[in-house]
Amino acid sequence: xxxxxxxxxxxxxxxxxxxxxxxxxxxxxxxxxxxxxxxxxxxxxxxxxxxxxxxxxxxxxxxxxxxxxxxxxxxxxxxxxxxxxxxxxxxxxxxxxxxxxxxxxxxxxxxxxxxxxxxxxxxxxxxxxxxxxxxxxxxxxxxxxxxxxxxxxxxxxxxxxxxxxxxxxxxxxxxxxxxxxxxxxxxxxxxxxxxxxxxxxxxxxxxxxxxxxxxxxxxxxxxxxxxxxxxxxxxxxxxxxxxxxxxxxxxxxxxxxxxxxxxxxxxxxxxxxxxxxxxxxxxxxxxx
Amino acid sequence: xxxxxxxxxxxxxxxxxxxxxxxxxxxxxxxxxxxxxxxxxxxxxxxxxxxxxxxxxxxxxxxxxxxxxxxxxxxxxxxxxxxxxxxxxxxxxxxxxxxxxxxxxxxxxxxxxxxxxxxxxxxxxxxxxxxxxxxxxxxxxxxxxxxxxxxxxxxxxxxxxxxxxxxxxxxxxxxxxxxxxxxxxxxxxxxxxxxxxxxxxxxxxxxxxxxxxxxxxxxxxxxxxxxxxxxxxxxxxxxxxxxxxxxxxxxxxxxxxxxxxxxxxxxxxxxxxxxxxxxxxxxxxxxxxxxxxxxxxxxxxxxxxxxxxxxxxxxxxxxxxxxxxxxxxxxxxxxxxxxxxxxxxxxxxxxxxxx
Numbered sequence: 001x002x003x004x005x006x007x008x009x010x011x012x013x014x015x016x017x018x019x020x021x022x023x024x025x026x027x028x029x030x031x032x033x034x035x036x037x038x039x040x041x042x043x044x045x046x047x048x049x050x051x052x053x054x055x056x057x058x059x060x061x062x063x064x065x066x067x068x069x070x071x072x073x074x075x076x077x078x079x080x081x082x083x084x085x086x087x088x089x090x091x092x093x094x095x096x097x098x099x100x101x102x103x104x105x106x107x108x109x110x111x112x113x114x115x116x117x118x119x120x121x122x123x124x125x126x127x128x129x130x131x132x133x134x135x136x137x138x139x140x141x142x143x144x145x146x147x148x149x150x151x152x153x154x155x156x157x158x159x160x161x162x163x164x165x166x167x168x169x170x171x172x173x174x175x176x177x178x179x180x181x182x183x184x185x186x187x188x189x190x191x192x193x194x195x196x197x198x199x200x201x202x203x204x205x206x207x208x209x210x211x212x213x214x215x216x217x218x219x220x221x222x223x224x225x226x227x228x229x230x231x232x233x234x235x236x237x238x239x240x241x242x243x244x245x246x247x248x249x250x251x252x253x254x255x256x257x258x259x260x261x262x263x264x265x266x267x268x269x270x271x272x273x274x275x276x277x278x279x280x281x282x283x284x285x286x287x288x
Numbered sequence: 289x290x291x292x293x294x295x296x297x298x299x300x301x302x303x304x305x306x307x308x309x310x311x312x313x314x315x316x317x318x319x320x321x322x323x324x325x326x327x328x329x330x331x332x333x334x335x336x337x338x339x340x341x342x343x344x345x346x347x348x349x350x351x352x353x354x355x356x357x358x359x360x361x362x363x364x365x366x367x368x369x370x371x372x373x374x375x376x377x378x379x380x381x382x383x384x385x386x387x388x389x390x391x392x393x394x395x396x397x398x399x400x401x402x403x404x405x406x407x408x409x410x411x412x413x414x415x416x417x418x419x420x421x422x423x424x425x426x427x428x429x430x431x432x433x434x435x436x437x438x439x440x441x442x443x444x445x446x447x448x449x450x451x452x453x454x455x456x457x458x459x460x461x462x463x464x465x466x467x468x469x470x471x472x473x474x475x476x477x478x479x480x481x482x483x484x485x486x487x488x489x490x491x492x493x494x495x496x497x498x499x500x501x502x503x504x505x506x507x508x509x510x511x512x513x514x515x516x517x518x519x520x521x522x523x524x525x526x527x528x529x530x531x532x533x534x535x536x537x538x539x540x541x542x543x544x545x546x547x548x549x550x551x552x553x554x555x556x557x558x559x560x561x562x563x564x565x566x567x568x569x570x571x572x573x574x575x576x577x578x579x580x581x582x583x584x585x586x587x588x589x590x591x592x593x594x595x596x597x598x599x600x601x602x603x604x605x606x607x608x609x610x611x612x613x614x615x616x617x618x619x620x621x622x623x624x625x626x627x628x629x630x631x632x633x634x635x636x637x638x639x640x641x642x643x
Binding site: 176178181187189 | 346347348367368369370373374375377378379381382383384385386394395398399442446
């Protein structure tokens with residue numbers, strides 16, 4: 001076969017070798033975490049960092065999930081995990097829908113000053129969030145949402161809105177104006193055009209925004225540590241507390257298991273919807 | 289599926305973009321009355337304001353001044369969705385995520401027509417346009433001509449008071465364009481719905497329109513039947529815009545009752561006016577006559593099949609004439625040109641208006 005020759009040319013071999021090396025480099029920490037989480041403390045001390053565990057010892061995972069101490073309480077990451085979930089899911093959904101509506105208006109129902117408004121909104125994408133910490137805590141106080149999950153949802157919606165609006169606005173700019181005109185002539189109003197014409201065209205960008213927002217909000221530490229109360233701390237704060245709670249022997253296996261648990265949802269999202277992410281980022285024009 | 293056709297009146301429409309001194313007038317004092325069932329063509333070069341006028345009728349744009357009356361009722365300020373007007377766009381603007389049937393039925397659904405009635409209407413329209421076999425497809429699976437048919441079907445299904453067409457054939461290849469042109473004419477005759485059709489194509493204008501409004505720089509240059517526009521153009525702009533090849537214009541004056549151009553006396557009685565005039569003559573009305581006093585030299589011969597275009601350099605400038613394919617002339621030949629007085633169009637050289 002002639003293909004075999006081109007497939008195994010020296011250039012090809014080099015490219016694949018480099019790619020494999022890069023993949024190994026980035027996957028090595030994950031591998032180290034995984035093998036460590038299945039060892040007990042004694043084994044960690046005696047064996048090498050990268051050595052495989054003697055068996056699948058789930059003890060560290062159970063401790064990390066429901067027994068490890070995070071300060072005074074010793075309930076593991078479980079309560080923090082549920083906090084994160086009940087914060088992330090509504091915040092992702094609300095900020096995505098909100099951004100879609102903003103983008104719809106800013107690109108397809110332009111009004112006097114809509115482009116200026118969009119430029120101002122872009123500041124929000126580049127603004128360091130440390131700047132808003134104090135005013136935001138003041139606002140949460142006024143709204144009676146301090147130290148609550150609802151407050152965190154609000155903060156994440158507002159912080160993510162500039163980004164989600166940008167995504168949808170740019171995507172919708174590619175929708176031909178005549179399509180909107182046709183729908184208006186056909187008797188569709190603002191909401192009907194959004195639901196029936198625009199939203200069905202939006203699957204790729206909706207996937208991008210959902211993944212983007214989920215990753216950002218789930219991984220957030222700053223807002224979580226500043227705006228949460230005792231009962232509303234997200235998992236990133238829980239993981240930090242777990243790792244910093246001192247005991248006589250450092251339980252690396254529990255720390256590793258806990259870190260993997262904290263990162264698992266975002267990894268799962270990428271595994272399931274990752275192909276939409278790439279497709280959505282490269283998708284542009286809407287063909288008629 | 290015929291219903292009573294509506295009249296359309298465009299009354300003193302002005303449209304300016306911008307405010308104050310920087311404002312640009314794109315439509316100026318447009319007055320057009322369209323009788324029920326009429327097919328009005330708005331024709332002109334790009335930027336003449338014809339599409340803006342169409343958008344104003346549709347309700348997608350508002351005039352600065354003036355009224356649009358449909359069936360006697362002023363609709364300025366009324367949202368597009370309430371005007372009961374259907375429009376066919378140049379890009380077809382089919383909804384990409386809907387099937388052909390849903391595209392055609394969308395407007396009916398928006399008007400809350402019950403499903404059985406809706407489906408019957410879709411089936412009728414599809415049969416009329418011969419697209420029944422395409423009803424389950426998506427627009428992306430259709431050819432250009434098929435998309436055009438669906439766009440027509442979407443408009444037809446609504447049985448609106450008014451049809452608007454915005455250069456609907458511009459995206460089709462030449463053969464399909466001729467086919468669809470005839471189809472549009474047939475559908476108009478069948479439905480009897482008052483229509484306004486925007487185009488820059490003079491052939492579409494001449495073949496489709498019951499009346500034509502020739503526009504330039506936001507002003508209607510002439511409004512009339514195709515016959516009036518072609519045979520009695522109101523000014524040199526209309527005269528040269530309609531007709532292919534373009535009408536020849538020769539500058540000259542009347543000397544001793546005879547038209548004289550660049551010292552060459554044509555065997556033709558000139559108009560009474562003393563000042564400079566323009567003689568307009570269509571290529572098909574210029575005749576090759578060996579004994580004619582107006583002479584020139586053939587520079588280009590263009591056979592088109594049924595006719596041959598002959599470009600002749602004369603002392604008064606280059607003229608084109610259209611002759612039947614039997615005539616054998618070659619570049620370099622010296623020829624004489626003549627025309628009958630009844631085919632002469634006279635225009636004032638300064639105002640360019642018809643005399």
